[in-house]
Amino acid sequence: MLRQMIIDRRSSGCTQDDMLDALLSGNEDTRAKLSDDQIIDLLITLIYSGYETVSTTSMMAVKYLSDNPKALEQIRVHIYFTTLFSSKRQSPIILELTGDLLAVAERTP
Numbered sequence: 001m002l003r004q005m006i007i008d009r010r011s012s013g014c015t016q017d018d019m020l021d022a023l024l025s026g027n028e029d030t031r032a033k034l035s036d037d038q039i040i041d042l043l044i045t046l047i048y049s050g051y052e053t054v055s056t057t058s059m060m061a062v063k064y065l066s067d068n069p070k071a072l073e074q075i076r077v078h079i080y081f082t083t084l085f086s087s088k089r090q091s092p093i094i095l096e097l098t099g100d101l102l103a104v105a106e107r108t109p
Contacts, residue, residue, distance in 0.1 A: 002040045019046065 005020065015021055023042060026033040034042070065072040 002043055003036060006036055006039060019043070 006024065009016075009020060009024060015025075020039075020043070023034055023039045065075070
């Protein structure tokens with residue numbers, strides 16, 4: 001899939017202001033152009049490291065909230081009143097994820 005993305009980007013002739021474009025273009029003054037395999041390895045590393053950061057942060061949030069019931073209650077109240085008095089309807093997905101996080105924090109010893 002990543003190899004096809006590289007092929008598609010090169011053949012499009014369009015430039016984007018993103019990581020893939022930076023990896024594809026290289027900089028002749030400071031470094032050699034990367035091979036497709038090197039670009040794929042770097043993209044996988046970036047994607048994986050982002051995943052690990054999110055999961056670690058989520059785990060620490062659950063741990064913190066379970067250790068601090070007062071903070072958990074303050075968040076619950078904030079979410080309740082924000083949802084109740086917000087002029088914009090909250091996304092059902094965001095509400096569900098927030099509820100899941102709070103439920104896990106309550107159950108964590």
